[in-house]
Amino acid sequence: MQTERKKIIVLGGGYAGLSTAVLLSRSGKFQVTLVDSRERFLNQIHLHKTVSEPIDHFQIPYTELADRFDFQFLPGKIDTASLDLAKLETTGRIRVMSEELPFDYLAICTGARARSHDSGHHIYTLDYLKEHGGEGIVSEAMVTREHTTITVIGGGATGIQFLFELHDFLRKKSGRFKFQIVQMDDRLVPGMPRAFHNYTMKRLKDRGIECYLSTRFIEAANNQLKLEGPDGSSEISSDLTLMLSGVEPVPELLRCNVYGQLLLNGRPSNRIFAAGDCSVYEGSGLNSFTAQTAVRKGRTIASNIEALDANKPMSRYKYQELGYFLSLGPWDGIGWIVFPFNTIAGPPAFAIKEAIEMQFQFFLKGLDTYIDWLS
Ligand SMILES: Cc1cc2nc3c(=O)[nH]c(=O)nc-3n(C[C@H](O)[C@H](O)[C@H](O)COP(=O)(O)OP(=O)(O)OC[C@H]3O[C@@H](n4cnc5c(N)ncnc54)[C@H](O)[C@@H]3O)c2cc1C
Known part of the structure; x- marks a missing residue:
């Protein structure tokens, strides 16, 4: 007899949430639902390029990704201001728009939002x-x-x-x-x-x-x-x-242990994890607001949800950045590699940045080239 697969809800389909959803659905052990207020994943680290190219070049509909990786996509905005984390932990249910969804594990990956809303x-x-x-x-x-x-x-x-x-x-x-x-x-x-x-x-x-x-x-x-x-x-x-x-985390900076489990009154949750810009992990792993960090945290919690569910030991988040690059217009840039004092500027920096960023595009096409820093 086939047992029903455990339910996982991932809130937020950015770099962290998509990494989590894709890896967990790929394991075949879970029924994964990804919730996002947008209809399309935005590869926002390329957003500046929309000055000269249509934004659609940097977006992929979630429905397309859901089909490709066999998860469910639910469009919907979570009311993060009234998210009661302790209640989610005890009830194992979350409201998405008008629906109450049960979950065995919840991954909060809602990222960060603009600090300034000055408009006019x-x-x-x-x-x-x-x-x-x-x-x-x-x-x-x-x-x-x-x-x-x-x-x-x-x-x-x-x-x-x-x-x-x-x-x-x-x-x-x-x-x-x-x-x-x-x-x-x-x-x-x-x-x-x-x-x-x-x-x-x-x-x-x-x-x-x-x-x-x-x-x-x-x-x-x-x-x-x-x-x-x-x-x-x-x-x-x-x-x-x-x-x-600048940006600020949504709903707030969620404190997690070194495995990515949410800390509720100082105690690790057994079913709620967080990753990406909305999370800060204990331990020496990197907590920067970057896409690379978000992906690595997403990968950590995917692996740890699977381990926890199988009663196996979880892996500590240990990621350290090996470089960071910034573009200064087409074909110019500045960055560091291996050690922060080892900086590279000009066209080589631009080319390295492009190469690093290709990794997530490959991942979304089904080619996983990431090397994990898990213990
Ligand atoms: C313009 C720009 C350029 C950047 N350039 C770089 C760069 O060159 N290199 C680099 O490493 N980093 C860069 N960053 C930072 C990087 O994009 C972030 O660190 C990364 O996106 C964090 O990933 P995340 O998954 O935590 O959050 P996000 O990628 O922001 O994803 C969060 C997701 O949650 C969804 N969400 C949020 N709230 C709700 C809600 N209430 N209900 C439902 N869904 C919700 C959002 O729609 C979004 O899809 C840049 C950021 C910006 C804004």
Whole structure:
């Protein structure tokens, strides 16, 4: 007699959630349901490329992935603000839209959302870009007045990548654009080796892009941005503004043990796991907000759910990054490999970044080239 397969619900189909769902369904032991508020997986690490390519080049319908990997896809937005984790643990049921779904294991992989929701005329937020891509910015830039000033708020990886992509694309069309970037920190891409800042500053200078460091964006009104910098308040003009000032975890930063099990009042849950940007793990494994980390955490919890279910020992999350790369427009970039002091710049950095990112595309085609760091 065939026994019924255990039910797994994965909330969020980004890098972490998809890794979890694909690996668990591939094991053949579970009935996996992936829930996401979007209809399509967005390969968001390429989002800056939507300045010159349609966003559809970087999206795959979840229904297509569900067919390919034999899981169920349920479109639906989870009300994360009222998610009662302790109740989920005791009831083993979760509400998705109007349905109450039972689960044996739950994987929370809801990622992070934009910190800034400042919107308005001529202001583009991360939410907008994730929905429509960068084509709208280009169209608006092309139809506006003689001289157009474009400002990026946020000098992290996302802001920098968008700035260079947009600059290089628009400058090819016309010389009437002026670009500027506002960064709260005293350096660009904080958290990365100093060489990232130095190289990026050099590239900004080469392109004549103004950079306001240690400067906080306060508000926007009538094409004027109010800023607070080292010399006090100031205002700058901006015809188009991209708000890319960072993200925060959804529903919050969920504390987990070294196996990815959610900690509830300090005790590990036996059926709820978390992975990706919404999670922080105990131990020495990396907790950065990157796609590489999200994939590795997703892989860890997939393996550990399987182990826990089979009464086998779970594996500790031990992933350490071997490199990080940033693109500065087509065919330029900066990154480090093996050791943070070992930086590479220019076209080789760009090429390595592309190669690293191909791995997840291969994975979604069914070719798993990841080497796991599990014990
Ligand atoms: C523009 C941009 C560029 C980036 N570039 C890089 C890069 O070059 N390299 C790099 O390593 N990292 C990069 N990152 C960071 C990287 O994308 C994240 O670290 C990674 O996406 C985290 O994966 P995740 O699975 O935790 O979350 P996500 O990939 O964000 O996935 C979360 C999923 O959960 C769904 N979800 C959220 N809330 C709900 C809800 N309430 N109900 C239902 N579904 C929900 C979302 O729709 C989404 O599909 C970039 C991020 C951005 C925004």
